[in-house]
Each structure stands twice: as C-alpha cells, then as structure tokens.
Amino acid sequence: MKLTTVREIYKNKEKYIDTEITIGGWVRSNRDSKAFGFLVISDGSYFEQIQVVYSDKLSDFNKLTKVNVGAALIIKGTLVATPGAKQPFEIQATHIDIEGESSSDYPLQKKRHTLEYLRTISHLRPRTNTFQAVFRVRSLIAYAIHKFFQERDFVYVHTPIITGSDAEGAGEMFRVTTLDPSNPPLNDDGSADFSKDFFGKETNLTVSGQLNGETFAMAFRNIYTFGPTFRAENSNTTRHAAEFWMIEPEFAFGDLNDNMDLAESMLKYIINYVLENAAPELEFFNQFVDKGLLDRLKNVAESDFGRITYTEAIEILEKNNNNFEYKVSWGCDLQTEHERYLTEQVFKKPIFVTDYPKAIKAFYMKENDDKKTVAAMDCLVPGIGEIMGGSQREDDYNKLLARIEELGMDTKDYDFYLDLRKYGSTRHAGYGLGFERCVMYLTGMSNIRDVLPFPRTVGNCEL
C-alpha cells in the first residue's frame, strides 16, 4: 500500500501542505460536535500524532463518530496548515476506511494508566505514548552502538548464547537441556547424566561473551559483542532482569587508558545520536518522566569524564563516612550510595574509578605493579552510579595461570583462554555496558521492566 507516514509528513511538511495524502493509523481519540468529528491518529512511525477532521458530508459520518479508540483506519484527505493551533497541520478527510474495528473493552482508553498495569498487557503497551518513546529510543540506542563501533572498524561478533562453561565463575546460570524433565537419566552416583543431553554435556545460558570475545580481539584487533545475557538470580529489584542485553567491546594493543577513552566517546556518541534523532521522545521524558533528564544528558555529552583511582576514591569517601549507610575502607566494594556521592556530589559529572583491589575483581584483570590492585575501571554517572565496567586483561601466561589455580578454578576449562597468552599475547582491554541500564539512563525510566519489550524476572515469563 502506498501510504504517507506521519513521520514523513512532520519531516517534509512543506511538500505535503495542501496536497492530498493517504495515511493509515490507529485511533487515539475520537470526538464529534455537530457537523464535525475529530480524530487523533498515531501511525506508529513518529512520536507525534496527527489530527484528522471529518465532516457530516462524508456519507458514513454517523458510523465514523462511533469508531472506538484503538481502531485502525485508512484516511484520505488534504493536509492543511493550521497556524496558531497546537498542531502545525491537520488532515481534512475526504474518505475514511475502517480497516479494523476496536471495541469498547479496549484496555487502553484515553486516560492515564499506571506502569504496573501496563506491564500486565505487554502486547498492547507499545501503543501508549510512554512506550512509543521508550522502545523507539531503545532501538535508536542499539543502532547508535552498532554505528559507533562499525564506523571505527570494530568487528561485530556473535558470541554463543548456549555455553558449556561458566565464563566468569560468577552468577547463577540457567541450564539448557533436552533431558526428560521428570525422569532424567542418572549416573551411578545419582547425578544427572549429561552425556545423554543434547550437547553431550551440561550447558547453560551465557552470562558474558567476554572470554569468547577476547579470542576474536586477538585476531581482529577491535571487536564488540551485542547480545542477550542471563542471570538466574532470585532478586526482585527495579534494576535486575533474568534476561538482558549486553555490549562488550574488546581490543588488542590497548591499555586501560585507551579503554576509558573508548567508553567515554561511546557514551557521548550514543547520547548525541539520541538527542539528534529522538528529540520529541526526549522532550516527553524530560517533561513527564524525569525532569532533569535533558540537562543531565547534555552535561554528560559535554563533560570530560573525571578519572580517579579506587584508592583516591576511598580517601574522599572516608571523609564522608558519617553520612553513608555502609562505611567504606580500603578493600571494600563500592555501593551505589558511594558511587552516586562521587559522581553527583564531588565531581558533578561522570567519572572513571580505576585500579580496584585485586581481591574484589575478576580473575582475568591485569595485576598492577603494586600486586594489590588490578587495572579495572568502573564508569559512574550521575543519577545511576555504575553504568559500565571493564579492565585491561591479564596478558601474562604465568600470572594468569597462577591466578586461575589460586582461585581453585579448573584450568582445563581455560585452556583456550590461556592459549591467547601463549601465542602472540598482547596488552588488551575491554568493558561491558548493560544495554537496559543504558536505556534507563537515557530515558529516565526507573524500572528495568519498562525498558524491556517482554521482561523476564523471577516468576515472570509472559508471552
């Protein structure tokens, strides 16, 4: 069908004013007064809607006045400028076809619904203003990330979803299996016999693509992953989901400073892309969801991010220990209250905290010369706290092997990873960005369930 989209009309209105056009879309509201009816139509292509005026000169005027919210219409008419009105133009309809009716029990009547209620109708909530804005921005952020890395010749790698190993030795995992669920084959010792499973071994859903990604970075130099990751954690918070998407860039011949440079320019690139391509959506968030959003995003896009070591951060935080629920001292992990204090109160802009104690960070991070800290970095932003985390990787074969053994991990599982340090090892680094946390940050939405199209959390797997 040759239809003009509402996006196209808003973008090139000069071209369409006083011409006849045909649009297709869904009714957001329908009211009539005597000889005229007024429809507000969303066609999904653009955040803004368009008003359609129809008169009783249309033969089916009476039928049209009874069209319910949610119905799909195909509308032919003339686009007319409406100077002084709220909207810059309207369509004066010459013909309206009812493509699909709606009924009076349509769950999205023209009134304010709570986000909690909308979560119960995840197949319909994308039709509301809030979720039109959220999911379009989500799509734009995803594309901005691809664009950023592809413009810099990073190779996109699809690291595997089903994995035979526990990448970081961290996090509860989901098992993937085709064994009989009620009567699994057993070994002599009573454990499940995974040799009979689909892959001939126990397999799980990935918690990170990093280790696989590193194998590609040692071949392509610059790579990134962007795929779903999973945590079977029984935590019911506004920031945790069982299924979420993650971006994990990794690059060879680079160190922790290069890593911070890359992360900083990526975040600024994303923000600028969304500011440019989703202006009406961001205006909406700024007005209805998070009042300071636009200022905060613009501030981040224009700031040079601060950079301090963990040790320096602890010195600053210790002076404020009276005001923290969790008191800090060297060696402890930072809580959100500490992170937000640093970025919001002390620096008033995003910062990187680097060189954390070895004991609280992952085995693969590069040991610093002090032997107490590792070349880790966390990026903290106002309003959120940590948004990205990464490190330079241990590239010394012997040190890495010793660390794996020291932590009681099975070296056999890491043969491939150790090989990267045996054959042409080079300094390399990378970081992870939780995609949903990024979407929350750019929209001001405060519950991860509201930035995931179909959220999966403990006890919830609808549709």
Next chain:
Amino acid sequence: MKLTTVREIYKNKEKYIDTEITIGGWVRSNRDSKAFGFLVISDGSYFEQIQVVYSDKLSDFNKLTKVNVGAALIIKGTLVATPGAKQPFEIQATHIDIEGESSSDYPLQKKRHTLEYLRTISHLRPRTNTFQAVFRVRSLIAYAIHKFFQERDFVYVHTPIITGSDAEGAGEMFRVTTLDPSNPPLNDDGSADFSKDFFGKETNLTVSGQLNGETFAMAFRNIYTFGPTFRAENSNTTRHAAEFWMIEPEFAFGDLNDNMDLAESMLKYIINYVLENAAPELEFFNQFVDKGLLDRLKNVAESDFGRITYTEAIEILEKNNNNFEYKVSWGCDLQTEHERYLTEQVFKKPIFVTDYPKAIKAFYMKENDDKKTVAAMDCLVPGIGEIMGGSQREDDYNKLLARIEELGMDTKDYDFYLDLRKYGSTRHAGYGLGFERCVMYLTGMSNIRDVLPFPRTVGNCEL
C-alpha cells in the same frame, strides 16, 4: 597506544608513504636471507597484510629472525612504496618490539589447514585468511541489515529469548530451567513440577520472535527483530545449527506484494553493501571458495526477482518430474532440488513463489479467497534454494480463531495474538531471514559451522 592500522594505511596510503609509522600486529611469516629479514604482519584491521623488512643494522636482528609465526610485534618504521612488487608498499623497520612471543607448537603454521581441523581450534581460526574474511563479512552483513531497516525507520525490537510458549507450534525446543537436574520436584502424577522452576512455569528457548514482533508492528507499524533462535533438532547437516540468528521484519498496512518488495530490496541492499565494503574478502571467496560467487551476487543485485504462484511453479515442475528424485504434484512441499531447478534453470535469477497450499503452511498465514491457499511467500536464490520465507498474516479474528482450534492448539496461549485482531486489526506481513544462511550465500561457504563464531550442533558445544 597510538598505532596506525593496516586498514588506515591501505585506505590513505598517499598520506603515509615516506613517513614514519608504528603498527602492532601478528606474524604470519618470518624469513631471513643474510642481512635482511622479511615479516608478513596481519593486524586484524584489514584483510590484506603488510610486509615489514628488517635489516641486520637492528641490534636484535638475530633474535628477530627467530620470532615464530603467531607472535605479536610492535613495529616502528618508514612506509616505502614498492612499485612493481606484489604489495604496493612495505615498512622498513627502524625498531621492533616483541609484544608477545609465540612458540613452535603454534597450531597455525604457514600451510593450508582443512576447515575440519580449524573447527577444532575455534579460538584460533579467526586468525586465518578464510575466517578473517568470513567473520568480517558476517559483521558487515549484520550492520547492513540494521542500516537498511533503520534508514527506513523500522524499530528494532528485542523479542525474548526465554519464552513460555511454543511460537509456531513447530520445532523441538530447549528447556530453560533451574530445577535440580537429578532430583526434580514432581507433581502427584509424576510429571516435573514447573511451578517450582525459576519462572514458575515451563520455559524454553525461542524458535521465532514473530508473534511477539507482531505486537510491536501493531504499535510501531514497521519493526524488525535480529536475535538468536534455537532448534533442538537432532540433525547433523551442513545447513542446520542448534543456535543461529534470525531477522524478522514485520509491518502493518502492507500486504504480500509489499512484503516481496521489502525482502527483495533488503537482499540487494545487503549484497551491495558487502560488495562496497568487503571487496578484498569477496575477491578471496571468489578465488578460493566459490568460483562463481561474484558474478552470482552481481546478477542478484541487478535482477528484478521473478514472482510466480505455487500453482504455476507446480505446473512447471511437473513437466520435469522425470528428473527429480521427489516427484511433485499440487499439495506437496517443495524440496531443495525443485527450488533450485526453478531459480537456476527456469528463471536464472531469484524468484518468489507465493500462495502455497494452506495445509503445508503455518496457522497464522492469511487465507486466500480460494480457501485452499495462503498468502505465503518463499524467496529462492540460485545456489541455495530458499533463503527467506514469509507471509501476509491472518488479520481476521474469527478465521484465526477457527484455524487455531482446527489445529488443536490451545487458544489460551494465543489470547494476546488474537487481541491484535480484536483491537485495530490491519493487514500486515513479514518474513524471516536466517542470518547464517545469508552469510553462507554471500561468502560461498558451504558449512554453517564455518560461518558461526562458535557453532552449536548436536553433541558440540565447545568454548
């Protein structure tokens, strides 16, 4: 580190000739003759490699002559034009640092390895020419797909990976669970008690995002998915993997013709993007992997795809029944031999076959007026057969409900899907592109295991 990439040198050689540059990369070969040594270096940024000449004026000349294949080096020197030589330039080294040694047991010595062998070292095979080409092209195709849809204002939707329903009622699925693998909780009837599982019900890995995608198309008009999908099929062929990626566009206010137009222009766009951005890789495939590749791709990019109905296709095929292993008649499904005959022998270009018998297609496809066929389409291309499949969707509530009941499916599972036909239903359509099949098509690689970074097939889940 400030290094110049080999890609940058090839792209802007005028800028770098006769200047001093520093590169980092991995040794592909190292030979010496008397006073000179010759390194071939790949830095992973570009398919082509670069030659480095080092002389015995370097203090560590002897050490350098012993550097093994696979080692990582950082090389400083002058880029010098070499007119008449195979490569357009070389680096005359003034200083070489060994960043990471390699040893003589490096599995990728300078000789031809079989693809089968390389599959056993999936962490190292990206360092070979073939897989440098495959995985860079894979990345470029992925980006071309995003670019195509984003330029047309399609919204990218992350449909869920873990699902509580069997989307198409088709295909063996992987179960996702956190229940005790050897001693699962049981109901009174002896079946597994999934109410105790993480999500409180039985969950599986998705086989398609289409039904979820449709809910977004009825809000955003134009959407696409691009994510991993899964089949627990015990089939050990060169074309099947248990984990693969799929693209599923879906759009409202469009019919089967619009669907074919979209699919055709997408495929051409991808081909043109790769021809423009991966010329050396495609030359390589054309020379070493699949001799007719470039001609075939250019032919596809320039053809108007043919369009015939299934009924017409059967008439053509029946005339050739003597030469088919499987004889055709109206009502049967088409085999690869039939598909290839149509596209390769009859049309000599890609074609769409449309309007298949209702009985052999999925429940959600729109019934045609003849009540025997549905508005389905398969896109067949020379050398492969089917590469995309899709349909206009049944948008009539009563017809869809009747079909779901007729097939004995549980209507409760499809309440959300039926709602889309209840509230503002509109004609809509979409298709699925198997991403790996597309990568195989554009590279000429004949085994799906060789276009997946870490392939998962029955009995195989390495790394």
